[in-house]
Amino acid sequence: MTKIDTIGRRQRATLPRHARVRVGKREVSDPAEAWAVIDAARIAHVGFVADERPMVIPMLHARIGRKLYIHGAKATRIVKGVEERAPVCLTVTLLDGIVVARSAFHHSMNYRSVVVHAQARHVVNAVEKEAALVALTNRLLPGRWDEVRQMTAKEFNATGVLALDVEQVTMKRRDGPPVDDEEDYNLPIWAGVISLAETVTGIAADEDLAEDVPAPPSVVRSTTRPR
Amino acid sequence: MTKIDTIGRRQRATLPRHARVRVGKREVSDPAEAWAVIDAARIAHVGFVADERPMVIPMLHARIGRKLYIHGAKATRIVKGVEERAPVCLTVTLLDGIVVARSAFHHSMNYRSVVVHAQARHVVNAVEKEAALVALTNRLLPGRWDEVRQMTAKEFNATGVLALDVEQVTMKRRDGPPVDDEEDYNLPIWAGVISLAETVTGIAADEDLAEDVPAPPSVVRSTTRPR
Numbered sequence: 001m002t003k004i005d006t007i008g009r010r011q012r013a014t015l016p017r018h019a020r021v022r023v024g025k026r027e028v029s030d031p032a033e034a035w036a037v038i039d040a041a042r043i044a045h046v047g048f049v050a051d052e053r054p055m056v057i058p059m060l061h062a063r064i065g066r067k068l069y070i071h072g073a074k075a076t077r078i079v080k081g082v083e084e085r086a087p088v089c090l091t092v093t094l095l096d097g098i099v100v101a102r103s104a105f106h107h108s109m110n111y112r113s114v115v116v117h118a119q120a121r122h123v124v125n126a127v128e129k130e131a132a133l134v135a136l137t138n139r140l141l142p143g144r145w146d147e148v149r150q151m152t153a154k155e156f157n158a159t160g161v162l163a164l165d166v167e168q169v170t171m172k173r174r175d176g177p178p179v180d181d182e183e184d185y186n187l188p189i190w191a192g193v194i195s196l197a198e199t200v201t202g203i204a205a206d207e208d209l210a211e212d213v214p215a216p217p218s219v220v221r222s223t224t225r226p227r
Numbered sequence: 228m229t230k231i232d233t234i235g236r237r238q239r240a241t242l243p244r245h246a247r248v249r250v251g252k253r254e255v256s257d258p259a260e261a262w263a264v265i266d267a268a269r270i271a272h273v274g275f276v277a278d279e280r281p282m283v284i285p286m287l288h289a290r291i292g293r294k295l296y297i298h299g300a301k302a303t304r305i306v307k308g309v310e311e312r313a314p315v316c317l318t319v320t321l322l323d324g325i326v327v328a329r330s331a332f333h334h335s336m337n338y339r340s341v342v343v344h345a346q347a348r349h350v351v352n353a354v355e356k357e358a359a360l361v362a363l364t365n366r367l368l369p370g371r372w373d374e375v376r377q378m379t380a381k382e383f384n385a386t387g388v389l390a391l392d393v394e395q396v397t398m399k400r401r402d403g404p405p406v407d408d409e410e411d412y413n414l415p416i417w418a419g420v421i422s423l424a425e426t427v428t429g430i431a432a433d434e435d436l437a438e439d440v441p442a443p444p445s446v447v448r449s450t451t452r453p454r
Contacts, residue, residue: 042325042423043336045272045318047283056274056283056318058340091272091283095425098269100446104364104375105382109270113285137331141421148331149411155332177433184376190440194368194449195429196269198322202422206404213417219327222421 026172034114034171038063039139041092041114042198046070048078048088048120061090062135068116068164069123069132076160079120088164090116098194101178102187110193112173118164132161143218253399255339261398264339265290266366268319269425273297275305275315275347288317289362295343295391296350296359303387306347315391317343325421328405329414337420339400345391359388370445 028034038044044061047054059070068090079086097110123129133156137145178191200223203215255261265271271288274281286297295317306313324337350356360383364372405418427450430442 042322043320043338045274045283045320047272047274047281047316049276049279049281052276053314053344054274054276054281054316056272056316056342058272058318058320058338060336087280089274089281089283091285093270093272093285095269098368098449100368100371102376103382104360104372104378105386107364107367107371107375109287109367111270111285115283117280133331137334140325140334140336141327144327144334145331147416148334149329149414149416151331155330159332177431177435185435186437187376188437188440189374189376190432190443190446191436192430192432192442192446194427194446195431196425197428198423199426199428200421201424201426203419204404204422205417205419208404208412209418210413210415213415215419216417219417219419219421222325 028171062139071161085119088120102180102184102189117168120162123161141218255398289366298388312346315347329407329411329416344395350388368445
């Protein structure tokens with residue numbers, strides 16, 4: 001938890017301004033908070049090294065305990081052989097707001113981000129693979145796995161899954177108001193926070209849908225999904 | 228442009244379903260579209276290689292023509308010496324929707340993403356550096372640079388800026404409805420698209436704001452910013 005979270009408005013006002021946010025101290029040490037951010041992020045940006053160059057690709061991810069899973073052709077090409085492992089960096093970021101300060105220098109974003117360093121490996125065990133596919137589907141839309149047509153053996157075999165065995169997790173967060181230079185607080189310049197959030201803006205049924213199929217619980221719940 | 232963009236609903240209905248989306252053909256070849264996605268994304272995920280391992284960090288980015296800029300301590304550490312260059316991969320992703328299919332296998336996301344491969348270098352030229360800082364501030368909040376207290380020489384010198392000289396830009400996009408297996412369309416299973424967008428959910432003035440300072444045009448405009 002950063003300082004700003006544990007000090008209320010009234011209490012904060014009695015502190016010198018420079019003490020309100022510990023600049024450079026945005027690291028969050030509680031693992032549960034980091035996992036919660038990973039679970040709340042719809043996608044991850046997965047980095048790996050290909051031909052000695054960095055490569056970053058957006059991917060769906062899911063978590064089971066301390067393991068993360070990604071899938072699909074792009075993902076599975078990160079690790080070449082079945083026996084091979086490859087280092088990956090999976091990063092998720094939730095944007096919470098634009099921090100509008102009195103000087104350009106102190107503008108910032110409020111955010112929560114988690115950087116995971118891990119070793120990726122092909123999932124060959126069928127039990128682990130099915131659990132990962134269930135988790136990935138339910139990550140996209142909680143509860144969806146139980147609503148869809150059962151996965152065929154052909155689909156199961158055609159889908160490559162990578163497990164990321166986690167080595168290190170680092171979470172950072174910035175929240176709260178801008179922190180300006182002391183002498184700038186008297187300037188007639190507006191400052192504050194513009195809050196941002198991802199929202200569901202519409203639900204469109206497939207035009208080829210049988211007319212008597214109502215939206216299932218997973219879809220109805222998506223409009224009220226907390227973040 | 229992917230097929231789905233150029234074919235209208237009525238026209239599309241006369242095509243066999245498998246022709247509606249060219250699966251695996253999500254690449255968009257128009258550079259203007261790729262730049263527009265880069266300009267619309269609030270942050271980028273920047274990948275680089277550190278100690279032979281991949282590292283991915285969320286960063287603010289700005290574009291001037293065919294050059295991208297990132298700044299701050301984390302960014303500038305990517306390139307060690309003033310003369311040095313380092314390969315980076317900057318990726319931006321806009322999530323447009325959850326694609327809900329009749330089978331788990333065909334679930335997907337609608338998205339626009341751009342992967343930029345570039346060489347990063349320290350910006351030492353003061354004219355280029357100031358242009359980059361203006362662009363980065365206005366990227367966060369268009370027009371903001373002209374509203375804030377002028378940057379001091381000390382701030383200018385304290386801020387490290389990296390230019391990314393672009394080598395390759397690749398854009399991918401998926402849009403439109405789910406594409407299910409032909410035989411699954413008769414199943415009584417809901418399918419469709421849940422649209423997503425980032426929205427401004429509130430504006431909070433700093434509690435230390437002089438009471439007679441109204442919200443400036445940049446902040447007022449932020450609530451109606453197109454994406």
